[in-house]
Amino acid sequence: MTGAILVLNAGSSSLKFTLYASSAAGPRPLVRGQVEGLTTTPAFVARDAQDRVVQQRDWPDRDALGQAGAVTYVLDFVRQQQSQQTLAAVGHRVVHGGEEFDAPVRIDAEVLARLERLVPLAPLHQPHNLAPMRVIAERAPTVPQVACFDTSFHRTQEPVARAFGLPSEITERGVRRYGFHGLSYEYIADVFPRFDPAAARGRVVAAHLGNGASMCAMKAGRSIATTMGFTALDGLMMGTRAGALDPGVVLYLLDELEMDARAIERLLYHQSGLLGVSGVSSDMRTLLSSDDPRAAFAIALFCYRVRRELGSLAAALGGIDAIVFTGGIGEHAASIRERICRDAQWLGVTLDEQSNAAGGPRISGELSRVSAWVIPTDEEAMIARHTFAALEAG
16 A cells, blocks of 8 residues: 555554555554644644654644644644655544444444543543544545554453442443553554563563553453543543542542543543542653652652552463563652562562663563563654554555
């Protein structure tokens, strides 16, 4: 197949994109960028493959652009960048595929309608993922579009790993564990054999640690268990999300504090986690540089939750051969990796301090029974691969 692939990752306040060229070795990134501040003051920046800025622009207020305007601007920009290749397709990151979608799919009116029905499962993410599809269908109706799902990678889990202890009539409405960050974990599963072939064939826990954070237990590159469940709120404490929470707390918020569903939603998604505990920031870099004791406690709680979940995932695997750190915190916060690895000594992890400070890729000692690695993730590359494959399959 010839032509370029545009990959879009749309959120509530930003639109990230990467333009890929086709090559014999697979998709090759040409330019990447984003429009930030869609709900405040939008700003566009794009960089080439050498990380050089090729274009920047600001808008005075959010009403000057909006999400539809951002998609249109990006579409026009990438068309200007193309010299010899036409735009062959657009690949989209979609948070939720529900029970219906276990693999990437070509988008048409029927598929879009089915994806709309999944909005109640991810009300804060799914609408933003779907909106660009409509804009492109209007602006470029002949360009194929492909949806790639964050939930698909976890469909290999056993039914017992995906079930809640709820009555079957509720489970049958789709209330079960789905797991997220699947495109990131799929990328790690794809590239990890290049780093540690023996461990990749065995039991691996990948930790996608960032503003959104989760962990995944993989056996021979297949998802066995993961920390996120029905929504992206479960599991680890995150930048602004609480993570695992006794459901009784929600009942308390309803009954005693008289909070309604929308107020609880704001609390759990936007006002909790590192931000809520520290009262300082949701950004781990800010917390690590702060001398506020609340920041130190928030960091300690974040690492403790990783420690607890690591033990749980190791149990699900029946042992562990390797740990892989990825995501913004996992890739860049050496002190956080150090604390997590030292907490995991009981599992057989021996940290190499010098390698960890240098960013890896291997950060465990040569004699460590469990190897530890730092591998940058690339969800956009995974989407590009799936999009190319979907087009070639017709």
